[in-house]
Amino acid sequence: MKIFLCGAGGMLGQSLLRLFSKTKYEVIPSTQDTLDLTDELAVQAAILNVKPDFVINAAAYTKVDAAETEKDLAFAVNELGVANLVKAVKALDIPLIHISTDYVFRGDRALGYDEQSIEYGPLNVYGQSKLAGECQVINNLNKYYLIRISWLYGEFGPNFVSSMLNLAQTQPLLKVVNDQIGRPTYAEDLAQMVYGLLEGFYPWGIYHGVNEVNGGEIPGISWYDFAQEIFNISGIKVNLEAVDSSQFVRPAKRPPYSILLNTKYPALPDWRFSLKQHLSINKKL
Numbered sequence: 182m183k184i185f186l187c188g189a190g191g192m193l194g195q196s197l198l199r200l201f202s203k204t205k206y207e208v209i210p211s212t213q214d215t216l217d218l219t220d221e222l223a224v225q226a227a228i229l230n231v232k233p234d235f236v237i238n239a240a241a242y243t244k245v246d247a248a249e250t251e252k253d254l255a256f257a258v259n260e261l262g263v264a265n266l267v268k269a270v271k272a273l274d275i276p277l278i279h280i281s282t283d284y285v286f287r288g289d290r291a292l293g294y295d296e297q298s299i300e301y302g303p304l305n306v307y308g309q310s311k312l313a314g315e316c317q318v319i320n321n322l323n324k325y326y327l328i329r330i331s332w333l334y335g336e337f338g339p340n341f342v343s344s345m346l347n348l349a350q351t352q353p354l355l356k357v358v359n360d361q362i363g364r365p366t367y368a369e370d371l372a373q374m375v376y377g378l379l380e381g382f383y384p385w386g387i388y389h390g391v392n393e394v395n396g397g398e399i400p401g402i403s404w405y406d407f408a409q410e411i412f413n414i415s416g417i418k419v420n421l422e423a424v425d426s427s428q429f430v431r432p433a434k435r436p437p438y439s440i441l442l443n444t445k446y447p448a449l450p451d452w453r454f455s456l457k458q459h460l461s462i463n464k465k466l
């Protein structure tokens with residue numbers, strides 16, 4: 182079984198590559214250097230040439246703030262690039278596994294968003310471009326897993342966890358927002374989920390790949406909670422101050438209350454468990 186993996190050099194792509202390389206699947210990795218997803222003919226040629234059994238798309242334009250001024254590029258990769266993949270997988274009648282984001286939602290729904298939610302309302306250009314990519318998949322394919330994730334971190338950063346650990350080495354005081362609530366996704370757990378979807382012959386469609394938060398007792402955590410736990414587990418003493426988002430005005434608005442609900446796939450591990458695993462694997466404990 183052959184998998185064509187786009188975005189193999191990214192944070193998630195590297196976790197997927199590592200996990201799938203240990204399985205029965207043969208992975209054909211591609212990076213922006215070897216295949217630019219915005220080049221329709223190149224995408225067709227590469228995929229038709231390999232004739233994989235599945236395509237996984239972990240590639241995306243992911244610079245959330247820069248997207249506000251690089252709208253064309255964000256849409257070129259996140260919409261047109263996905264459209265190119267959609268045409269290629271359709272031609273071979275093979276499934277596409279595509280990764281999307283909580284940012285397609287406004288992030289103001291008290292109950293959170295399950296996989297069937299259509300209350301889209303991206304607050305920024307990145308979210309708009311990812312929503313446009315979702316539409317390409319949903320409107321044109323039958324065989325797909327579209328997995329929305331949020332607050333991704335893993336070994337192959339940079340990400341929030343690595344940033345916090347780096348900042349703690351140089352900053353006497355760390356200010357972290359406590360009025361944005363969400364759910365982290367550990368890249369290793371997500372890679373296992375992708376494998377589980379393929380192996381378990383789950384029905385095609387939309388899935389939410391986020392870590393559990395305290396067994397569902399509370400809906401989500403704030404970035405401040407996340408930071409506190411990073412330093413608790415690592416045993417690093419820091420001066421941490423909870424602040425509200427008004428102290429960190431950034432070009433792109435973020436969803437304030439972004440809860441992805443996983444109602445279709447077995448629960449991913451609790452966020453604390455996965456964070457501990459991540460920090461110990463990376464010998465940061």
Ligand SMILES: NC(=O)c1ccc[n+]([C@@H]2O[C@H](COP(=O)([O-])OP(=O)(O)OC[C@H]3O[C@@H](n4cnc5c(N)ncnc54)[C@H](OP(=O)(O)O)[C@@H]3O)[C@@H](O)[C@H]2O)c1
Nearest residue numbers: 188190191192193213217218240241243280282330332333
């Ligand atoms: N990071 C998060 O917190 C987060 C949250 C929710 C959802 N997601 C989604 O999760 C997925 C993986 O994210 P990630 O954080 O692993 O992203 P990442 O580390 O930024 O990796 C994305 C990869 O896409 C590649 N890429 C960009 N433009 C391309 C193009 N035109 N053609 C081919 N490849 C291109 C990049 O290559 P270069 O490095 O060469 O540019 C990069 O290796 C994405 O779909 C993202 O939208 C991420």
